[in-house]
Every structure is written in structure tokens, then in C-alpha cells.
Amino acid sequence: MTHDHVRIFDTTMRDGEQSPGAAMTMADKIEIARQLDAMGVDVIEAGFPAASNGDFESVRAVGAVLENAVLCGLSRAGPKDIERCAEAIKSAKRFRIHTFISTSPIHRKHKLNMEAHQVLDAVTASVTLARKFTDDVEWSAEDATRTERDFLKRCVEAAIRAGATTINIPDTVGYSFPDEYRDLFRDLIQSVPGADKAIFSAHCHNDLGLAVANSIAAVQGGARQIECAVNGLGERAGNAALEEIVMAFRVRGADLPYQTNIDSPQLMRVSQTVARVTGFPVQFNKAIVGKNAFSHESGIHQDGMLKHTETYEIMRPEDVGQGATSLVMGKLSGRHAFKKKLEELGYTLADNALNDAFQRFKELCDRKRHVFDEDIVALVDDQIAHGDDAIQVSRLRVVAGTEGPQTAEIDLTINGEPVWKTARGNGPVDAIFNAIKEAAPHEADLELYQVHAVTEGTDAQAIVSVRLSADGRSASARASDADTLVASARAYVAALNRLNALGSARISAQHSAA
Incomplete structure (x- = not known):
């Protein structure tokens, strides 16, 4: 790897999936993995194998389809986690174990209940064990930016001495500023014995809106891997957005002379796939992949664009796979x-x-x-997204208005069998959802109902997002139609299908007596 090359480590399927309601099926992960692999992502963190049998199987399935990228599985510092991870990732041509432990005082006291010397011993033991399964071992200091500098150096040194080839210094809670994060990397790389034997990595959360800026600052400080997610997906406010980092390097190459392997015209397609699979829509003004990222409504802007596109665009839509409306x-x-x-x-x-x-x-x-x-x-x-779902909306008729009662008649096809039900509700959408519950009884709760228009105008298609939860698990889905009520029914049914696939919905069809 040349000195100016920066590895792109994608954690959409691991950290991104930890976003509430963003659970992905195995088929979803395989679809995303194929696209990330084709786009040029260097390392794909596909999941946390010890978390569940489903995660274990998904990681193994993703590894089997990768052609170029390194498959990575996450693991806590315990032997059982590491061994489970090693078993899952060996399906890939190239694989990595990513093991971590918290290092900050607040985490040591309140999360781990461990003294500093115990954490240090765990670093050595976990990396040593991981090296028995692969030469490619990454070690992370969780909450590194709130860790005492001297202790962090001792942990990094111990991890490198034990055989870690990648050292991740995450800003786990999005606390750091770019200048201090840059200086942290410079200090570690310059002062930790053996630092030249490892690649240093940045993993930034966006709690203060600084994840991308901090990631770029880390590279300026010597990091040569960035851990990020498509659309900035991730816990709380999300992770650094993969597409923003890649295009920052490309657009500001004179000031950021770093290269990635990413084929940027594929960014838009991957973004759309992740949005569809997770049910998390991309905000219209999202940088790079948002609907309005290359739109110009102001007359002054339009005049400038007609004369020369660079008056108001610093990159071309085709560079990121954006087609003009x-x-x-x-x-x-x-x-x-x-x-x-x-x-x-x-x-x-x-x-x-x-x-x-x-x-x-x-x-x-x-x-x-x-x-x-x-x-x-x-x-x-x-x-x-929904063509092969077990439950399909066949027909919908809704009665609404000021006089009421609001009523919905719905025909569903459940595993090939027609089911018809009628229900009332407090408004047309409530009536629709009640009718679906009558046709396919379940105990899921509605956590989110959101509508936005695909384009402008009163005849615009509506995209409806729905999130359902049951048994402590959530599933999101979205559907589109020119009729908002039809889109609402399809989105609810799609989320129900996802929840059922996760084993949480327990749906049983109730056939109409008609």
C-alpha cells in the first residue's frame, strides 16, 4: 500500500445495522456486500458473529460472495467471541478479526468494572488469541478520545506487540474536534514503539456533526484507514458518511492528496440500495447522494449554471452516479x-x-x-424490495371525510391465499392499519409513520416509511405510490414481512367468511 492510499472500511452492515429499525436480512446483506465489493471497498465489516446465530450466518454468507474485499467480523475481547468470529469469517478469501475493549476511565469504571491493568492484560490476550486464526487482526480502543493519553499509548503498544496489524482509535461518542483528533494520531504514530508496523484507523461518530471532518483530520494526522458507512448510517447520529469522505478526497485533491479504490459513479446506486433495504430515506439535502445535491432553483444559480456548470457545482453529478432530473x-x-x-x-x-x-x-x-x-x-x-414478500396488498378501498366513520376494506394475499377484511379507525390511515391487523393478526407496535413526496406537485408519488417493533426487535420498510393511502398500506405490510422474517411478528392469516 502506498503512503497516500487510504483504505475504506465499510461498517454499514455492522454499526449501521445498530440504528434502531435498520435490521437487515441475510439476503439484504448479501446484496449490499456485492455492491460494496464491486465499488472498491477495501474491508467490509459484515456483522458481530457472537451476537446471534443470524448474525453468524450472515457474516459467513457475505464472505462467500466477496471477490476482492476483506471480510471483517467484530468481536469483544473474550475468547468465545473471538473463536465464534474466526469460525464465521473463514468462508471468505481474505478475512480479518476486529476485536475491541473499552479504555476510557468512564467505561472502565461503569461498563467493564475493570482496573487499568486488567484492561491492558485483556488487550494482549485478545489480540494474541485472534492471531492464532488470522494474520489480519484489528484492535480498537473503544472510547479512545476520552482515554488518558499515556494509558492509550500503553494499550496501543500492547496490541501491536501482540500482533495487531491495524489499530483503530475511535471517537466512539462523537466528542472530538478535528484539530485534537489529528494531533492524537500524530502523537500515537510518532511516540508508540512499533507504530510503524501497523495501519492506524479512524472510526468517527456524528454526535456533533463532525464525523467526516474528524475522519479527514485523522488521515492528515497519519491514519490510513477510515471506518465509515453508506449514507452515514449508524448508532445515534450515525457514522462518518462513506460517500462524503470519498468525494472530499476527490474534489480537494490538491489539499488532500490521498487515494481510495472507490469507483465513485457507483455511490448513488449503493446509497439507494441501503436506503431501500433499511427503510431509512436519504434526506433531500444530503451531501453527494441527496435528491437536491445537484438541484438549482434560484434564478441566479440557474443563470450561472447555464453559462458554466462550475459556477455552482464543485463536482459533476455523473461523478457520483447522480442523473439529472x-x-x-x-x-x-x-x-x-x-x-x-x-x-x-x-x-x-x-x-x-x-x-x-x-x-x-x-x-x-x-x-x-x-x-x-x-x-x-x-x-x-x-x-x-417487495415483489417476493409473503404478504401482498391486492386491493384497497378507503372511505374518509368529515362525516365518518373512516373505514378501510383491504384484500391481502398471504402465502398465496386471499384474505379480505374491513375495519374502522381514527382517520383513513388508522383504518387501513387496523384492517391489516384483522387480516394478518400480530402484536407488532407502530413506532414510525412518515410520508414524503418523491417529486414536486400535487400528483407526486408518495414514499411512506413505516417502522414496527415486536419482542424487542424493530423492522423498517417503505413503499411508493401516487396514492398516499396505497403507499401506506404497502409500507406497513412490507415492514410486517420484514418483522416476520426476523421471527418476531408471529403472523396468522384470518380468512374472511365472505
């Missing part, structure tokens, strides 16, 4: 033109799936005056 598709467009448009947007569908998508596109054209690229993306993502 256009009106080229409509109800007179043919199947061939539709297929070409899908390819431009990054989709390749088999014939049957293409026919289904084209039919839905035609139906949308009849209901909506203008069809934008975003409409097509929402339509196809909806089909990909």
Missing part, C-alpha cells in the same frame, strides 16, 4: 426506451421483472402528468 419519459415511451432508461439509472432487470416494471410505469404515467427519474427509481425499488 428530466421529463424524457412519458406514457408514449416504449418498452425499449424504458429499458434503456433503467440501465442509465443502474438497473438490469430480467424479462419478467422488466415487464412488470414497465406495466407499473405505464399505470403511473396515466395517473401522473410528469414522470421524473426519481419516480422511476421509487417504482423499481418498490418492486425489487
Whole structure:
């Protein structure tokens, strides 16, 4: 690895999945892993094998499909965790054990109930054991930025002496400022014996909105690996956003002369996949991959853009896989033109799936005056996400208004069997959700219901996000339709399918007597 090369370590499927409601199935993780691998991510942290049998199997399944990236599994410092991790990751061509322990005084006292010397012994023991399974061992000092500097140095030295090849200095609670984080790396690399034998890594959380800035500062201080997540997904306020870091290096190359292996035109597609799989929509003004990242409404901005794009754009949309919104598709467009448009947007569908998508596109054209690229993306993502679900919405009829009662009639197909139910509610959406509960009884609670428009105008498609929880687990999903109530029903059913796949919903169909 050259001195200016920075490894991109993706933790979307591990730290990102720890976001409440962002649970991913094995199939979801495999889909994301294939895209990350193709995009050029160096290390993919696929999960925490000791956490559950499901996580163990998902890590193993991801490892089997990787062609280039290193598979990484996370492990606490205990022998059982490390051994379980080692068993899961050996399915990959190249693999890494990532073991960690807290080092800060507050964590040692309140979380671990351990003295400093006990933590130091655990560092040596955990890395030594991990090295018996692989030469690629990463060690992390959890809550490093709130750890006494001298003690942190002793821990880093012990980890390197025991055989760690990557040293991660995480800003676990998003506490640090860029200048102090940069100086921390410089000090560790310059003063810890044997530091030249390891790659130093940054893992930053975004509690103060500084995760990307801190990650870049760490590289300036000597780090050569950044741990990040697509769309900035992660616990609390999230992790450093992979796409923002990659494009910061690319746009500001004169000041940040560092290289990554990321094929940046694939960023948008990966972002959309993660949003669809997790049910976490990307905010419109999100840097790099947001819907409005390359939009210009101001007349002054539009005038400048017409004269020269660099007046208001520091990068090109195509550099990140963003296509400009256009009106080229409509109800007179043919199947061939539709297929070409899908390819431009990054989709390749088999014939049957293409026919289904084209039919839905035609139906949308009849209901909506203008069809934008975003409409097509929402339509196809909806089909990909929910086309094979066990529970499907077949028909919906809703009665609403000031006089009431608000009533919903819904036809569901559950494992191929039709089920019809009617229910009332406090408003049309409540009536719909009650009808679904009648048709597919379950004990899940609604944690989130959110609606936003795909494009502008009263005829815009609605994207509805729903999060359900049961038995301590959450599942999120979203669906789109020009009818907000239809999208609401589909999103609720999609979340129910996800929860059922996680084994938490316990759904039993109640057939209509009709």
C-alpha cells in the first residue's frame, strides 16, 4: 500500500445495522456486500458473529460472495467471541478479526468494572488469541478520545506487540474536534514503539456533526484507514458518511492528496440500495447522494449554471452516479426506451421483472402528468424490495371525510391465499392499519409513520416509511405510490414481512367468511 492510499472500511452492515429499525436480512446483506465489493471497498465489516446465530450466518454468507474485499467480523475481547468470529469469517478469501475493549476511565469504571491493568492484560490476550486464526487482526480502543493519553499509548503498544496489524482509535461518542483528533494520531504514530508496523484507523461518530471532518483530520494526522458507512448510517447520529469522505478526497485533491479504490459513479446506486433495504430515506439535502445535491432553483444559480456548470457545482453529478432530473419519459415511451432508461439509472432487470416494471410505469404515467427519474427509481425499488414478500396488498378501498366513520376494506394475499377484511379507525390511515391487523393478526407496535413526496406537485408519488417493533426487535420498510393511502398500506405490510422474517411478528392469516 502506498503512503497516500487510504483504505475504506465499510461498517454499514455492522454499526449501521445498530440504528434502531435498520435490521437487515441475510439476503439484504448479501446484496449490499456485492455492491460494496464491486465499488472498491477495501474491508467490509459484515456483522458481530457472537451476537446471534443470524448474525453468524450472515457474516459467513457475505464472505462467500466477496471477490476482492476483506471480510471483517467484530468481536469483544473474550475468547468465545473471538473463536465464534474466526469460525464465521473463514468462508471468505481474505478475512480479518476486529476485536475491541473499552479504555476510557468512564467505561472502565461503569461498563467493564475493570482496573487499568486488567484492561491492558485483556488487550494482549485478545489480540494474541485472534492471531492464532488470522494474520489480519484489528484492535480498537473503544472510547479512545476520552482515554488518558499515556494509558492509550500503553494499550496501543500492547496490541501491536501482540500482533495487531491495524489499530483503530475511535471517537466512539462523537466528542472530538478535528484539530485534537489529528494531533492524537500524530502523537500515537510518532511516540508508540512499533507504530510503524501497523495501519492506524479512524472510526468517527456524528454526535456533533463532525464525523467526516474528524475522519479527514485523522488521515492528515497519519491514519490510513477510515471506518465509515453508506449514507452515514449508524448508532445515534450515525457514522462518518462513506460517500462524503470519498468525494472530499476527490474534489480537494490538491489539499488532500490521498487515494481510495472507490469507483465513485457507483455511490448513488449503493446509497439507494441501503436506503431501500433499511427503510431509512436519504434526506433531500444530503451531501453527494441527496435528491437536491445537484438541484438549482434560484434564478441566479440557474443563470450561472447555464453559462458554466462550475459556477455552482464543485463536482459533476455523473461523478457520483447522480442523473439529472428530466421529463424524457412519458406514457408514449416504449418498452425499449424504458429499458434503456433503467440501465442509465443502474438497473438490469430480467424479462419478467422488466415487464412488470414497465406495466407499473405505464399505470403511473396515466395517473401522473410528469414522470421524473426519481419516480422511476421509487417504482423499481418498490418492486425489487417487495415483489417476493409473503404478504401482498391486492386491493384497497378507503372511505374518509368529515362525516365518518373512516373505514378501510383491504384484500391481502398471504402465502398465496386471499384474505379480505374491513375495519374502522381514527382517520383513513388508522383504518387501513387496523384492517391489516384483522387480516394478518400480530402484536407488532407502530413506532414510525412518515410520508414524503418523491417529486414536486400535487400528483407526486408518495414514499411512506413505516417502522414496527415486536419482542424487542424493530423492522423498517417503505413503499411508493401516487396514492398516499396505497403507499401506506404497502409500507406497513412490507415492514410486517420484514418483522416476520426476523421471527418476531408471529403472523396468522384470518380468512374472511365472505
